[in-house]
Amino acid sequence: MASSDLSGLGELKAVLRIRAFRRLWAVLGFSSLGDWLGLLAAATFAAAQVSNSTAQGVAFGSVIAVRLLPALILGPVAGVFADRFDRRYTMVVSDLLRFLFFASIPAAALIVDDGALVVAWTAIATFVIETVAMIWTPAKEAAVPNLLPRARLETANQLTLATTYGLTPVAAATVLIGLQWLVAALFGADGPRWAEPSNLALWFNALTFLATALTVFFGIKEISGRRTAGVERRPGMLREFSQGWAFVSRTPLVRGLVLGIFGAFAGGGVVVGTAKFYAVSLSAGDAAFYLLFGVLFLGLGIGIAAGPRLVGALSRRRWFGLSIILAAGSVLILALATHLTIAVAGALLVGVGAGMAFLSGTTLLGGEVTDAMRGRAFAFVQTGTRVVLMLTISLSSVIVGAGGTRTLNLGITQVDVSSTRPLLALAGVFGVIAGVFALRQMDDKKGVPIVADLIGSIRGRPLSPAEPKAAQGLFIVFEGGEGAGKSTQVQQLADALRKIGRDVVVTHEPGATPVGSRIRSLVLDPPERNGDVVTPRAEALLYAADRAHHVASVVRPALNRGAVVISDRYVDSSLAYQGAGRTLPVDEVSWLSKWATGGLKPDLVVLLDLDPAIGLERAGKRGAADRLESESLAFHERVRYAFLDLASADPSRYLVLDATNPVDALAAGVLQRVRHLMPAVESELEEVLEDVAETVTALTGSELTGPEERGSRV
Numbered sequence: 001m002a003s004s005d006l007s008g009l010g011e012l013k014a015v016l017r018i019r020a021f022r023r024l025w026a027v028l029g030f031s032s033l034g035d036w037l038g039l040l041a042a043a044t045f046a047a048a049q050v051s052n053s054t055a056q057g058v059a060f061g062s063v064i065a066v067r068l069l070p071a072l073i074l075g076p077v078a079g080v081f082a083d084r085f086d087r088r089y090t091m092v093v094s095d096l097l098r099f100l101f102f103a104s105i106p107a108a109a110l111i112v113d114d115g116a117l118v119v120a121w122t123a124i125a126t127f128v129i130e131t132v133a134m135i136w137t138p139a140k141e142a143a144v145p146n147l148l149p150r151a152r153l154e155t156a157n158q159l160t161l162a163t164t165y166g167l168t169p170v171a172a173a174t175v176l177i178g179l180q181w182l183v184a185a186l187f188g189a190d191g192p193r194w195a196e197p198s199n200l201a202l203w204f205n206a207l208t209f210l211a212t213a214l215t216v217f218f219g220i221k222e223i224s225g226r227r228t229a230g231v232e233r234r235p236g237m238l239r240e241f242s243q244g245w246a247f248v249s250r251t252p253l254v255r256g257l258v259l260g261i262f263g264a265f266a267g268g269g270v271v272v273g274t275a276k277f278y279a280v281s282l283s284a285g286d287a288a289f290y291l292l293f294g295v296l297f298l299g300l301g302i303g304i305a306a307g308p309r310l311v312g313a314l315s316r317r318r319w320f321g322l323s324i325i326l327a328a329g330s331v332l333i334l335a336l337a338t339h340l341t342i343a344v345a346g347a348l349l350v351g352v353g354a355g356m357a358f359l360s361g362t363t364l365l366g367g368e369v370t371d372a373m374r375g376r377a378f379a380f381v382q383t384g385t386r387v388v389l390m391l392t393i394s395l396s397s398v399i400v401g402a403g404g405t406r407t408l409n410l411g412i413t414q415v416d417v418s419s420t421r422p423l424l425a426l427a428g429v430f431g432v433i434a435g436v437f438a439l440r441q442m443d444d445k446k447g448v449p450i451v452a453d454l455i456g457s458i459r460g461r462p463l464s465p466a467e468p469k470a471a472q473g474l475f476i477v478f479e480g481g482e483g484a485g486k487s488t489q490v491q492q493l494a495d496a497l498r499k500i501g502r503d504v505v506v507t508h509e510p511g512a513t514p515v516g517s518r519i520r521s522l523v524l525d526p527p528e529r530n531g532d533v534v535t536p537r538a539e540a541l542l543y544a545a546d547r548a549h550h551v552a553s554v555v556r557p558a559l560n561r562g563a564v565v566i567s568d569r570y571v572d573s574s575l576a577y578q579g580a581g582r583t584l585p586v587d588e589v590s591w592l593s594k595w596a597t598g599g600l601k602p603d604l605v606v607l608l609d610l611d612p613a614i615g616l617e618r619a620g621k622r623g624a625a626d627r628l629e630s631e632s633l634a635f636h637e638r639v640r641y642a643f644l645d646l647a648s649a650d651p652s653r654y655l656v657l658d659a660t661n662p663v664d665a666l667a668a669g670v671l672q673r674v675r676h677l678m679p680a681v682e683s684e685l686e687e688v689l690e691d692v693a694e695t696v697t698a699l700t701g702s703e704l705t706g707p708e709e710r711g712s713r714v
């Protein structure tokens with residue numbers, strides 16, 4: 001599959017509006033339902049013909065293994081068929097053959113009384129059916145591009161993938177569960193042999209192929225008479241395998257991707273292969289097996305269809321690794337589950353993880369592999385996943401069938417442990433290790449915390465890689481409402497630090513740069529005469545733009561050379577004014593600033609807290625109010641409490657000062673805190689502080705106001 005995202009509903013509708021494709025899609029759905037029903041029903045049917053646990057495991061596994069053989073032996077011939085003959089007739093004849101052979105399986109059980117012979121015929125018929133499927137599929141795949149405009153191919157691919165791996169396996173399991181219930185309701189526990197659910201499923205399955213043959217023959221005549229050159233003549237399955245392997249083993253990223261995809265499918269295969277015996281270990285019957293199977297593929301469909309929307313813009317490499325960990329971790333849940341509900345949840349998550357790994361891995365492969373190599377790489381993946389899936393299904397079913405259940409003597413008590421459990425646990429642990437390995441190998445956002453990145457992406461705001469933090473300087477920010485005294489205190493601190501010889505850069509937001517001063521006038525000048533007012537989102541973006549430019553051109557360079565940067569306002573002003581004041585979502589405003597600043601945080605924020613009524617009165621003495629000062633008192637009160645909340649959320653980074661204190665007293669409080677941030681000059685600051693403290697007492701007759709609950713308030 002070439003696309004990374006399920007298209008919108010509109011795109012799906014547009015594809016399904018094309019009559020010929022709509023019919024072909026219905027045929028694919030029906031045929032795929034038949035395939036899954038056939039896989040489940042033939043395997044359980046074969047297992048039902050013999051009685052002991054080992055023989056059941058072998059019968060179940062060997063019917064599935066037989067389906068693997070044609071892919072390995074007859075793959076090359078299938079392409080030639082699709083190339084050479086009319087595709088519509090190829091599909092019709094294939095479906096008629098599948099109808100006959102599927103019907104022959106339950107018919108054989110009615111005619112022959114020997115269980116071993118019926119199993120043997122089931123295996124032969126399955127082999128023929130699978131061979132025919134190898135011919136039908138390329139004919140169908142070659143037909144699709146001729147029925148659609150090129151731009152719609154991607155959506156069509158996602159739709160067919162979601163149908164094959166999501167919808168129809170679930171429908172197959174539902175049909176089988178429905179048949180179980182129906183048979184139990186009609187005949188009780190001892191129904192006639194012909195009415196066994198797997199028998200009925202095989203009849204039903206045969207009929208799906210008859211229906212598709214008729215639909216293609218009478219309903220999709222467009223498939224005939226087209227050019228057949230679209231189908232690539234393949235060099236042969238084994239040769240493709242070796243060419244693909246050579247490329248995969250040479251290219252580290254591709255190697256990681258392919259191994260990850262195979263790993264995810266192996267996990268799914270072990271779950272399917274053990275599900276029958278696993279259901280027994282949960283003291284549940286065949287219906288539970290079908291339920292687990294159906295839920296697994298429901299999850300696979302959800303992962304493929306909804307995965308891209310769920311993770312949003314998360315890096316596809318990270319998504320791939322995380323999906324494998326999810327799938328494998330969920331296999332571990334299955335290994336430990338003692339109740340069917342937990343097992344169902346585990347199976348669903350295995351499916352979601354495997355589906356997302358399949359989709360992200362395939363998408364990454366599409367982007368990372370050059371055009372010349374892509375066909376073989378995909379052929380390798382397609383054949384490989386088939387082999388891995390079938391091998392793990394059949395091997396694990398044989399292993400658990402032979403392993404049976406062991407009784408563990410724990411001294412005080414005895415516990416029955418089904419061999420499915422250790423096998424699932426092993427597969428889970430192996431898968432988690434593989435996922436972590438894949439994640440480490442291909443992580444393209446090193447340094448960005450993965451959990452926060454995932455949460456941000458799910459919420460629509462992925463994190464960008466943090467810019468390296470300035471190593472030497474000190475970044476101090478003053479925040480507060482209008483007229484709180486920030487500019488005054490910025491100057492006081494700068495003077496004190498300059499006195500002891502520090503390189504100090506005094507700056508402010510908005511408007512510290514030529515670009516910034518133009519932005520400042522856009523956000524703060526009174527509205528245009530024509531009434532064109534800056535809207536809240538535009539305002540947030542303008543402040544963020546000023547900040548991005550300010551940080552990059554003033555703050556970071558100064559910090560990098562080791563200066564103390566003192567800024568009058570920074571990120572918190574946006575959170576308080578645009579977030580609380582304008583009531584924009586605070587986390588969105590925060591993300592915007594984080595992006596603008598590359599994650600640069602101040603070492604200290606001094607919050608000058610003041611009743612806005614007093615602050616606005618102080619500011620009013622300076623001259624006419626700007627656009628924000630003109631906002632209501634309620635707006636400024638929201639701003640004040642937002643500042644206080646920010647301070648109480650991160651007290652170690654904040655110093656909250658009561659801004660009704662005199663200027664010098666406040667300056668002393670700031671200096672007292674700042675000296676702890678500058679151990680190298682602490683003793684020199686001590687002297688300045690002593691001078692100031694004397695002034696404070698002389699001026700106010702009292703010491704600084706004591707600490708209060710929000711931040712370290714003075």
Ligand SMILES: Nc1ncnc2c1ncn2[C@@H]1O[C@H](COP(=O)(O)OP(=O)(O)OP(=O)(O)O)[C@@H](O)[C@H]1O
Nearest residue numbers: 481482483484485486487488618619659661662663
């Ligand atoms: N502690 C204080 N006590 C009383 N008045 C003060 C105090 N600090 C500053 N002022 C006065 O309040 C007015 C506003 O001060 P300043 O410009 O420093 O505030 P600001 O927080 O930077 O304001 P704005 O954010 O509106 O620019 C000035 O006239 C200043 O002299």
Ligand SMILES: Cc1cn([C@H]2C[C@H](O)[C@@H](COP(=O)(O)O)O2)c(=O)[nH]c1=O
Nearest residue numbers: 509510543569570573574577578628629
């Ligand atoms: C940085 C920043 C500022 N504001 C507001 C806050 C004030 O009303 C003005 C700046 O005026 P000052 O006299 O320079 O303090 O802009 C804002 O709303 N959002 C911000 O991010």
